[in-house]
Amino acid sequence: GAVVSQHPSWVICKSGTSVKIECRSLDFQATTMFWYRQFPKQSLMLMATSNEGSKATYEQGVEKDKFLINHASLTLSTLTVTSAHPEDSSFYICSVDNSGISYNEQFFGPGTRLTVL
Amino acid sequence: KQEVTQIPAALSVPEGENLVLNCSFTDSAIYNLQWFRQDPGKGLTSLLLIQSSQREQTSGRLNASLDKSSGRSTLYIAASQPGDSATYLCAVPKTSYDKVIFGPGTSLSVIP
Numbered sequence: 001g002a003v004v005s006q007h008p009s010w011v012i013c014k015s016g017t018s019v020k021i022e023c024r025s026l027d028f029q030a031t032t033m034f035w036y037r038q039f040p041k042q043s044l045m046l047m048a049t050s051n052e053g054s055k056a057t058y059e060q061g062v063e064k065d066k067f068l069i070n071h072a073s074l075t076l077s078t079l080t081v082t083s084a085h086p087e088d089s090s091f092y093i094c095s096v097d098n099s100g101i102s103y104n105e106q107f108f109g110p111g112t113r114l115t116v117l
Numbered sequence: 118k119q120e121v122t123q124i125p126a127a128l129s130v131p132e133g134e135n136l137v138l139n140c141s142f143t144d145s146a147i148y149n150l151q152w153f154r155q156d157p158g159k160g161l162t163s164l165l166l167i168q169s170s171q172r173e174q175t176s177g178r179l180n181a182s183l184d185k186s187s188g189r190s191t192l193y194i195a196a197s198q199p200g201d202s203a204t205y206l207c208a209v210p211k212t213s214y215d216k217v218i219f220g221p222g223t224s225l226s227v228i229p
Contacts, residue, residue, distance in 0.1 A: 043221045093160055108161040
């Protein structure tokens with residue numbers, strides 16, 4: 001399966017600042033990556049689909065100007081939370097779609113815990 | 118719109134018991150179904166992937182079945198161990214390149 005890393009694993013920031021989270025596919029060239037958000041004791045909610053070389057596709061209710069996604073290469077996608085507020089505090093997880101090898105099997109990064117003070 | 122539910126929401130069993138986790142989905146037109154494990158504060162670990170044409174998959178003490186027509190999947194864990202304690206999530210995509218919809222998860226606690 002694919003190996004996916006995320007950086008940082010956790011971050012604490014002040015309200016109003018911007019935070020960038022990286023998602024890397026270490027052993028697989030991923031044309032598609034997904035970004036999820038998970039609040040405590042809840043399941044994963046898809047935020048957006050990141051496509052290499054094109055604009056991300058955002059789910060309904062997710063502000064594209066607040067959650068900027070850049071997928072500039074086949075191994076890296078970044079999620080920037082702009083002007084973060086305490087309600088943005090959450091666990092952010094990315095995944096790689098392995099469709100080219102094993103039929104849309106998803107492999108997940110370890111997640112990034114964001115705390116906005 | 119695909120909706121995925123999981124029963125029970127939480128389960129506590131003594132070590133050594135066999136157990137079954139349930140996953141239901143409303144739209145049977147799925148491409149595959151995947152079971153994941155999530156430890157507290159961690160990412161997801163893929164456990165089993167069942168293609169829509171398959172009826173079950175096995176990996177060690179885990180066995181997952183799929184009944185598309187009834188919109189159900191079960192994850193069977195044999196001889197449970199304390200290390201199995203985690204949240205188990207099922208997830209389905211509609212097509213090969215579609216987004217994946219997750220169930221709410223079942224929180225499992227195996228008591229030594």
